[in-house]
Amino acid sequence: MCRDMPPLELAIQFHGHICPGLLMGVRASEFAIQHLQLERDRDEELLAVVETNSCGVDAIQSILGCTFGKGNLIFKDYGKAVYTIASRDKGKAIRIAQKFNANRNPLFNRYRELNIKDHLTPEEKTEQENLLGQVFESIMTAPFEDIFEWHEIEFDFPEKAEIRKTLQCSVCGEGVMDARAVTTEPGVVCPTCYIDQGGE
Amino acid sequence: MCEANVYINRNGKEELLMEKVDRMIPGDENNIFMESIFGERRVIQARIKEMQLVHHRIILEEIKTAAEFQEQEIWLTLDTEHGHFHDGEEIRLNLFNGYNMKVNQDHVFSHPQVSMLQHGQTRECPVQINEGIVEVNLGEEADGLMQVYAHESGDKELYAKIFLEVGHHHHHGVEPVGLPLEIIPSNYQHARMGENYEIQVLKNGLPLAGAKVKSTYAGTSNHDYPHHLVTDEDGKTSLFLTARGNYLFSVADGEIISTFTLTKSF
Known part of the structure; x- marks a missing residue:
């Protein structure tokens, strides 16, 4: 029960x-x-x-x-x-x-x-x-x-969720999924730091 | 002029309670002490509804306690949070007096009798009265499905009954314990919210048609019973369960008031 x-x-x-x-x-x-x-x-x-x-x-x-x-x-x-x-x-x-x-x-x-x-x-x-x-x-x-x-x-089944790599942000040091990371001149940055630095 | 007149709202009407009050002290159990500049003192069970300081008016709202209700009843609850006990657990129950699952803490129990029925065998349960609550401890040995019932004599004959389950998955048939007025579930099952729950009222063991059954649930903010049911020719009636807490069914006949506590369990 x-x-x-x-x-x-x-x-x-x-x-x-x-x-x-x-x-x-x-x-x-x-x-x-x-x-x-x-x-x-x-x-x-x-x-x-x-x-x-x-x-x-x-x-x-x-x-x-x-x-x-x-x-x-x-x-x-x-x-x-x-x-x-x-x-x-x-x-x-x-x-x-x-x-x-x-x-x-x-x-x-x-x-x-x-x-x-x-x-x-x-x-x-x-x-x-x-x-x-x-x-x-x-x-x-x-x-x-x-x-x-x-x-x-009718339904188009998407692929199951993918397990991706985690990279380290070169600005804050926190981990970020590779698909969400942005590659910039100084290195890989997470979306948060990218936006903080004026990125869109 | 800093004092205020205190009014009380009774049944939607304001009545002047005390003039020129200069001290108000909230106390325990919704009591408010007040004193006027003339030295008049009073304690009232109420809550502050509104303070109109510019107009020197304080409006109170009366709080009705269970003791003020016209009827008293007794009911049993299991002293567990999830509706049943596991093997080896200490089995504890409480017996309350009050109305609409609101406990009358001023009630003094006099010789309440609590018994247990299991496999056709009845035995009396030891009780201890503690601050207006009757505590029942069945120890750690109990197992299976049993019915615990209580009786207290006073102005009226008060009865209460509850099912108690120890361990898992006991689905036996239901037999009445033989109270002069008794509520039994039509089928013993785990009651669930969002489902109908059917009960039957028996008087001296026979179905009682046309009986008025009241039902309430733990924690209701209703002052009186929110549900009113009437039994059919088989003494049966049902209620759609919408509250999370336990339900209480109550039926009266002449000088007898009998309750049945439905413990929800999963």
Whole structure:
């Protein structure tokens, strides 16, 4: 039982709190697992392309194991709650897009209104707690098709993340991946020092 | 003129509490001591809501304690952070009195009885009362799935029950312990957030239809129970679990109040 932490708990523990965005990511991740018959990624068998850097991505990282550190989480800064999950083993990919109206109703609106306030009265804190419970239930019990659109897509799998050499910056002395280092007249420099010296 | 009038907000209405107050000292447990220039003194359980210094007004907000609630109940919790015990661990539980999982620290327990049921065998558990909390220590030998239940007689007959699991993966059927009013989970399982949890209310061992069951969770900021359920013809009702902490289900019938603590575990 200690090893059997459910996906939802994993996501909350990783993210630090419960919020509607995270729960949307939990639903998307669980659907991908079910639809593509996936297991949590160990070493880049899965790949996620996420078009947002908001809460839902933490569910993708914690539940599917597609993480920033492993290099199998590709971030496209489009500001869209869209997740493409691909499996190398199955040769399949699924694009999951949150519907525009998925979280547009008075319940969500009031929750959002309270959430952005700097100070909440004790009554508002209670209201927020109760609203989160209702939002939680509505997201987790909604038919998937009501909150997401999805379809399988053709997917060009990139090569697995490459392990590169580390060079020493001739200015600060810190290590830098060779692909990111800049060769200048005095020697190899890291991007930080290159920019500090007026490089672009 | 530096003193202020102190008002208290009760149920949305401001009432003048004391005029020309020149000393206010916050104390323990939300107590505020105040003294006026006339020498009048008072201690009130409240928090400061607003200070309008230009207008010489201080507005307090009343804090309700569990003792002020109309009902008292008892409930059991496991003294562990992750919902179950491992083999060889010291098994400790606590029994509280209060309401809505808010402890009434002023309550004085009188002869609470705590018992344990496992494999059809019942035995009484040794208890120790410490600062208003009943501590139960079952030692390190316990193993498997068991039910611990408590009883305290007072103005009402108060009962509490909890499941206790030692070791991993015990999935036995659930049998009632035989309380006059009892809440049992429909199926013993590891309750999880984001799932429905079904319970059944039994009165003298038979399903109680139409029973009003209240449910709350640890750490709620609600003053009263946030969930109100009614049992169906089989005495069953269910709740979708959205909070991280443990849940408490409470049911009353006549002079009996019975609770069941749902410990979430993974």
